[in-house]
Amino acid sequence: MSFKSYTEELKLRAVQLYLEGSTSYQAVAEKLGIRSCTQLKTWVRKYRDGEAFDTRKGSGGPMRGCSRTMFSSIEEERDYLKAQVDYLKKRYPNLLKETALVDSKTTKSLRN
Incomplete structure (x- = not known):
């Protein structure tokens, strides 16, 4: 189902029809x-x-706030990209170790 927009006039007319109570x-x-009807x-x-x-609601799109x-x-x-990688390595130092551990466990389980 695709997104459908309604005019202000239609919205107001629909509300008034409902509020008439009939x-x-x-x-x-x-x-x-x-x-x-929701x-x-x-x-x-x-x-x-x-x-x-x-x-x-929201800011209008997933990349709206990102410059x-x-x-x-x-x-x-x-x-610039190298600087980002260096920053992330410092920020999350255990991430590479955890990934290597998971990879080695996966490799061992596949061999067995």
């Missing part, structure tokens, strides 16, 4: 082509609480 969430959703319940709650319909570093040369990028 129909259920499911009936209003079916009448207006809203995929989920979505309608959310709009009704926001309307009653005085909130805007279009309040999205992209642009490099002027391959060497500059290489040096």
Whole structure:
């Protein structure tokens, strides 16, 4: 099922139809082509609480907060990546040892 957006007018109309009291969430959703009556319940709650319909949670995307570093040369990028590796080795010194231990146990179990 893909994401579907609804206009503010449709949301308001759906909420008003429900609040008139003559129909259920499911009936209003079916009448207006809203995929989920749960979505309608959310709009009704926001309307009653005085909130805007279009309040999205989160920052907008998984990479939204990460800044992209642009490099002027391959060497500059290489040096940057090497510095990151060195930092992570210092930050998590046991990680390489744990990985080697797991690898050796896996190798031994496969040989047997």
